[in-house]
Amino acid sequence: MYRWLLCFRYLRTRYIALASIVSVTLGVATLIIVNSVMAGFAAEMHERLHGLASDILIECHASGGLPDPTAKLKEIETVLGDRLVGSSVSVHVPGMLGIEFNGQLITRHVNLVGIDAETYDSVSQFGRFLLHPENKSKVSFDLRDAGYAPLRQWFPEAGWAYRRQKVAYDRALEEERQRVETTLRRARGESLPQHDSSSGPSLSLDFSSNLLANDGSPGPKKFDESIDQFPGIVLGISTCSSRLRDDAGAVRDHYYCRPGDDVRMMFPNASDNTKVVNQKFTVIDLYESGMSEYDSTFAFCRLDQLQEFRGMINPSTNTRSVTTIQLKLAEGADLNIARDDLRRRYPPDRYALNIQTWRDMQGPLLAAVRLETTILNILLFLIIAVAGFGILATFFMIVVEKTRDIGTLKALGASSTGIMSIFLSYGVLLGIVGSGVGLIGGLVFIRYINSIATLIENVTGQEVFDPTVYYFSSIPTIVDPWTISWVVAGSIAIAIAASVLPSLRAARMHPVSALRFE
């Protein structure tokens, strides 16, 4: 009993000891904050990476792809059994994107992906990253009227309304240009050339009419840009926009093209004698996942159209080839085991197939984040360990200061273990108080982390969390009770460990010399 009374009294009267545990408090708070933010980042990243990729991806190296995906899928089903809950096939092909902007051609390297919107959404998240609210729920490769990105500030007008307006403007411009030219030619006495008024200033119609998305009527039909669209394409938002700060410091996006504009894609066809396919598409939506790697390299179009463009349809059997099979496994299924099962069925020395889980694909990135977290944890625990030595030194001083009291307690019949337990309990109490305050401080910090970031920005003028870099509007945090328990338990253990030596010294003190101590 006396040991608790004395501990609490020492705690209340020895402020120097409280000062020595400030470093424990700070260490615990920092550990909790760092772990929460790292966990938040990692979870956000996992979610995005996993959302973008399916559980298991089977890629075919050959440019012609897998000739009979339906048969392959049946075999995969027998290998995986109940674990398989969804699958989708797609065609991945490297391509070059050409965007007409202010009379200049902007080119980008992209991965063109032909997808079956229905099944693709079942293996990975696709629709939810599109800008149009209706596309989010059900993806369509037809241009929508309007209403893109309703929540986004400064998003330009897009869709059919914009397209009609643009076409009308272009036509008026063309008419005006022709009128000026005619006037000039007349003035010079030259004859007049024939013009096709339906083509834009630089975009010409050089594709077959049977590829038009809105082609309902039989026979060739005149293409009218104001009512017809090319095959639909979804561009990664960073392929056609740049994010900058304006003079006021606000983050603004600049779009080189938007839903309703036409773009050009160039990609290899599937024949052994490879030729480049040069195809126009109409942008029907933009794709923003928040992962810059994806947003800046991907473009999506309809699978059947891409198969036609690349010549991936066998004319005799009418089967269509694909390059990639995506699989979705049941909740809780071990991805690595499923992948190894598939690899056994399709050994890499006999099949030109690359079978990976989404974690394999992002392995280096995920490993880097894990390593970073581990190193930060080690460093911060070292800080708490340093704090432990502070406690050790302070405790030795307190034991020396309390020498006479230790003698008195022994004269009153206190045992050596009792004396030892006073100082050990004192260490426990200091550890609990130190890490408790750190715990509360850390949690409060996490709770208001975004306000704190804003405050720091206002005070220092330095942006803590740059949205042009991170694509997060706020700092993500996840408070994991297990991590917190470990951190708190670890720091209390360090505080106890630091108080063992001084406690032993107190316990071994000779009562007579302690009583004589002045």
Place this chain on the structure above:
Amino acid sequence: MSKLNIKMPHSQPILQARNVVKSYHKDRTEIPVLRGVNLEVFAGELTSLVGRSGSGKSTLMHLMATLDQPDQGEIHFGGQRIDNAPGRQRDLYRNQSIGVIFQFYHLLPELTALENVLAPSMIAKSTWAYFRTRKETRRQAEAMLDRVGLLHRATHKPNEMSGGEMQRAAIARALMTSPALLLADEPTGNLDAETGLEILKLLRGLNADDGLTIVMITHDDSIAAGADRTWRMHRGQVLDDRAKHVA
């Protein structure tokens, strides 16, 4: 082990030192402090142990309180040898069978007078046992403070009390576990004459009214004069082995 609180009949030695030898070591020099001391303390008596500084009386008291162990010889309490008893038994002996007061009071500065008086009970009992009996124990401690005339200072810390008050609190603390023997090491050594006399009067009262056996160590003959029996120490030896029963 049960409490060694044996009610000895008068004229029976409650505490005996038999041929006790003790020396301290400074570097390699041996400094003899006690050179074969024989001494008896009789139950119910106020015994005084007189000697100049360095005569070894404090060392003898520490040995009697089992705060230190003799190099040779034995200490007996109530017929049992206690100097070589196991640690737990000696802790219990100090806690229950004897009470000790010091020249410099040795109150715990973080605790109030009442808590200081409660300390021996807290040491004796486990947290749970203490909590169960805390009301009773508290009443007892207040009664002790009242007995030494310090109840009005119960909630004061030592640094808010005078020397005499602190010594009263120390006496109350020593008596808290109703010991058979009180060892007082220069109890008036740090007090002015008048306050010293008050403390002496209190100790004599405890001896006369409650039959408490007291061993009082002092360098002052006038203080020793009122004792039932006086032992004189010089250079580590008791001068008069057959000290007179004065009273």
